[in-house]
Amino acid sequence: KQEVTQIPAALSVPEGENLVLNCSFTDSAIYNLQWFRQDPGKGLTSLLLIQSSQREQTSGRLNASLDKSSGRSTLYIAASQPGDSATYLCAVGTINGYQLIWGAGTKLIIKP
Amino acid sequence: KAGVTQTPRYLIKTRGQQVTLSCSPISGHRSVSWYQQTPGQGLQFLFEYFSETQRNKGNFPGRFSGRQFSNSRSEMNVSTLELGDSALYLCASSPGTGGVEQYFGPGTRLTVT
Numbered sequence: 001k002q003e004v005t006q007i008p009a010a011l012s013v014p015e016g017e018n019l020v021l022n023c024s025f026t027d028s029a030i031y032n033l034q035w036f037r038q039d040p041g042k043g044l045t046s047l048l049l050i051q052s053s054q055r056e057q058t059s060g061r062l063n064a065s066l067d068k069s070s071g072r073s074t075l076y077i078a079a080s081q082p083g084d085s086a087t088y089l090c091a092v093g094t095i096n097g098y099q100l101i102w103g104a105g106t107k108l109i110i111k112p
Numbered sequence: 113k114a115g116v117t118q119t120p121r122y123l124i125k126t127r128g129q130q131v132t133l134s135c136s137p138i139s140g141h142r143s144v145s146w147y148q149q150t151p152g153q154g155l156q157f158l159f160e161y162f163s164e165t166q167r168n169k170g171n172f173p174g175r176f177s178g179r180q181f182s183n184s185r186s187e188m189n190v191s192t193l194e195l196g197d198s199a200l201y202l203c204a205s206s207p208g209t210g211g212v213e214q215y216f217g218p219g220t221r222l223t224v225t
Contacts, residue, residue: 031212032212034213034214036216042218042219043116043202043216043217043218043219044202044204044216045216046213046214046215046216049212049213089155091155093212096167096168096212098143098145098160098162098167098168098206098208098212098214099145099157099160099168099170100145100147100155100157100214101157102154102155102156103154104154105154
């Protein structure tokens with residue numbers, strides 16, 4: 001049974017710092033991995049999607065890597081800003097990619 | 113392009129009642145997935161529909177059911193509501209073929225009293 005873990009559960013850093021969020025999964029037979037952010041009381045916003053054949057994806061200040069053999073993905077946020085404050089969730093796509101198994105999330109606070 | 117819409121946004125029901133939630137996907141998307149989010153269990157997959165057929169199903173009791181219409185709109189039904197069904201219900205839309213990235217709606221907040 002696939003299990004997804006995110007560490008740390010919460011993180012508070014000063015504005016401007018580069019930071020890394022971690023996601024690990026127990027079964028390397030994944031279809032893809034997706035990172036999302038969730039703002040309080042709102043839905044989910046897709047940040048990056050990495051297919052199982054890819055090693056990384058980049059979008060602006062965000063970079064996500066995937067290492068299937070070790071069951072790990074990292075989300076790197078460069079030059080953090082207060083607007084980056086949110087809960088970040090990683091989700092592993094199984095079977096045909098449409099069934100997502102979720103981590104519990106990392107609550108990120110960027111202090112001005 | 114309009115995003116994923118969910119109605120209603122908030123709902124209060126009593127134990128034992130049933131409820132129907134609606135999701136309209138992004139135009140052209142044929143896959144709709146449903147998720148339940150609770151503080152204790154986090155996000156859990158309920159089911160996914162593609163072209164009016166349930167393609168994937170999570171580990172939820174039979175009280176949770178869904179359907180998809182020919183225009184790709186989807187409904188989710190929960191019968192005999194329990195207090196533990198209080199949650200944020202999210203639906204996600206995806207092209208369904210050739211693209212799996214999921215785009216989420218704002219969710220329906222269901223409170224069962």
